[in-house]
Amino acid sequence: MPILFVGSSTACIVVLDRSSHRLHTANLGDSGFLVVRGGEVVHRSDEQQHYFNTPFQLSIAPPEAEGVVLSDSPDAADSTSFDVQLGDIILTATDGLFDNMPDYMILQELKKLKNSNYESIQRTARSIAEQAHELAYDPNYMSPFAQFACDNGLNVRGDSVVAAAHGIHRKASDDLTFAVTPAEYGVLSPA
DSSP states (O other), X not given: OOOOOOOEEOEEEEEEETXXXXXXXXXXXXXXXXXXXXXXXXXXXXXXXXXXXXXXXEEOXXXXXXXXXXXXXXXXXXXXXXXXXTTOEEEEEOHHHHTTOOHHHHHHHHTTOOSOSHHHHHHHHHHHHHHHHHHHTOTTOOOXXXXXXXXXXXXXXXXXXXXXXXXXXXXXXXXXXXXXXXXXXXXXXXO
């Protein structure tokens, strides 16, 4: 009997057209991106969910699971194009970041990015990753994911057994991946 391999993935594709200074994006699921300008989020991808904690994902269901397993195609991705400016910061990330850190915390960390040299970017990225990881394991922290759970009828506040059973506070600590790219770091040249 052949071994059946099944898998799925969210996807966030961000392409910068250097000549036109336009960012083209396609996002499927709960990975995503932020564009930060002057310390504020000017563009943010929208999460796509079938229902709570069930993001859209690229997958091909095996024939015996068709109609039973959720399977999204690339056509379901949200696509956008917009102008970016010199100095914008483009952050792409999996839900491991967005489930654990609200935008205001991410912005606080990005403000520490004093220049666009490699060391400064690395230091800021490491700080964001460490904070998201610590928050993922803090049982008293009401993460964006935990808040979304409450909004969907799961009572997680003050009930660590229920929270642990649903993976609410520790959600996504194992899938934290992101990139920070300042638009001035060899990406855009002045018009």
